[in-house]
């Protein structure tokens with residue numbers, strides 16, 4: 001597969017896997033004293049697919065898991081600012097939700113979904129991101145669990161795409177655009 005020019009590996013697959021094991025352990029500890037029946041893990045499709053699968057398997061907790069399709073970038077490198085939620089999430093009524101996404105970039109996607117979940121009556125939403133462009137979003141939303149803080153570069157691989165391509169690369173690559 002031809003990679004975009006000026007791209008390089010930011011995190012290789014082994015580094016990603018090891019970090020996910022660490023996050024999974026922190027999540028396990030957090031929920032250790034909770035009623036597992038009250039918790040639902042909700043991951044944001046499509047980008048979080050690989051992260052959510054790996055995290056869920058590593059957590060090894062008997063909780064429900066589902067995805068919701070949310071999109072705001074399309075083929076662009078910038079958020080359109082219009083976060084579209086394609087699945088009905090009105091039936092997510094768990095008391096506690098663990099919201100999982102591949103990346104916290106501007107924070108708009110997560111903020112929109114959190115507001116919707118809260119308006120459904122979900123009491124607690126904990127967030128878990130593999131990547132956080134913290135310098136860019138100026139800490140507008142503090143993740144409860146996160147993998148790596150990254151600089152303001154466009155990244156792809158391990159679920160993250162450029163216009164629908166490269167999601168299935170095992171490494172996370174960065175790209176100067």
Ligand SMILES: O=P(O)(O)OC[C@H]1O[C@H](OP(=O)(O)OP(=O)(O)O)[C@H](O)[C@@H]1O
Pocket residue numbers: 044045046047048070071072073074079101102103104105106107108109110161
């Ligand atoms: O913090 P933000 O600036 O809102 O960006 C983060 C969101 O952007 C990407 O989704 P995208 O809209 O590209 O859809 P996709 O997951 O299907 O690629 C990514 O998967 C996150 O969900």
Ligand code: HPA
Pocket residue numbers: 047073103105153154155156160161162
């Ligand atoms: O850097 C990114 N890469 C891929 N998808 C994204 N969605 C928001 N930011 C990014």
